[in-house]
Amino acid sequence: MRVPRYWRNLPFIYRLSGWRCVECGAFHPVKPIVCSRCRSSEFQEAELPKTGRLIAYTVLKSPPKGYEEQAPYIVGLVELDDGTRLISQIVDVSEDELKEDMRVEAVFRRLRSNDERDVIEYGYKFRPVID
């Protein structure tokens, strides 16, 4: 049963909301007891920017269990406007349309297909920006 761990991370997985270290500025998806970078214990709730650029990508043709329905799909390294880097699925675009430095934005999608009896896992993915 994966529900409890997934549920604890919802604010980050759903809307990139987490905790910023007041001392050094490091961002933590889940509130730590002390900052892993500077050992400070003071944090402020913060949301990461929802836009950024695509730095690198790869196409997954034989995906792990639970992701078969979406295959083949694109996984990319995204650098958000504040410099934070995230690995994310890139959607609504085909491989031949991808360009380096392409502007992308966070969207809310189903992450994996679950058994009908399970909780549905939702979270962020990125797509080319719609103007």
Added chain:
Amino acid sequence: MVRVDDVAIHGYGGYIPVYRIRAVEIAKVWGTDERELPVEEKTVAGPDEDAATMSVEAARYALRRAGINPKQIGAIHVGSESKPYAVKPTGTIVAEAIGAGPKVSASDLEFACKAGTEALQFVAGLVSSGRIEYGLAIGADTAQGRPGDALEYTAASGAAAFVVGRMDERAVAAMEAWTSYVTDTPDFWRRAHERYPSHTARFTGQPAYFRHIIGAVKQLLDEDGYSLDDVDYVVFHQPNVKFPLAAAKALKIPLEKLKTGLVSGFLGNTYAACSLLGLVRVLDHAKPGERILLASYGSGAGSDAYIFRVLDGIEEKRDKAPRLDALIERKRYVSYATYARFRGKINMG
């Protein structure tokens, strides 16, 4: 009957998925005569999209336009007949995804294709009574037709969201009046454990769609003292292209007033989002001072009719999120095989 002077739309958002299937592509599979197709093409949700994800997209656009803190949202009501969970409100997922709550009421509403306009009444009522500062009303569906059924040509996916609050100088449209017209009409239904809906094909026109839409519009005009000349744009529920055109003709409404909000020809019937996406497109184009008449239709059956008056706030807020036309132009065509795989019409075993 309900005339409201102090409630207004502060933000709106429409979302449709990137995928489309052409009606001729579906016709090829079933051997239907291409001249009889009800729409040109329709939207198709991607394999990772459902009514909740599309609700979130539309809600995020609506919030961007409203320019408010999500914590000011006191109610989230989602109208849909394709809820991801049988038990667990879609509004809970939307609230977490937009950063609203936990001080928020959330529920799913059902009334076939008018569940979205029903949600709008609920939040407007809560705002009007002073219980909440802002409310979020959403209509969203990933509609499904039985393969080969006439509905398969039109059943589409989309969402529309509206932030409703008290009238002020930043509002985009006043909700001037609304009414509902409901009877027990078995034109279309789905029993609890059935995957696809059933419908009485001959019954869905005259006694169902036309009777309720025309009934609701006349009721609204009579009771609130409006005439059709007061209205600049008209949006009707659009299960195809023919029905709203015929309803306008029956009411002697010039087709010019219907054009902007008639989107079913290229989106299909997005069910609970359907007439609301028409409203979104009108808000993308309308000028302050213009009036919009909206009438939804939900099988079962009923129609909600509304009068909106566009306000000065529209000019500043319109381009804080992508217009619906930007999403309409963004499209990728899929084959019937891909469509069937996306929408789970093939058993993958």
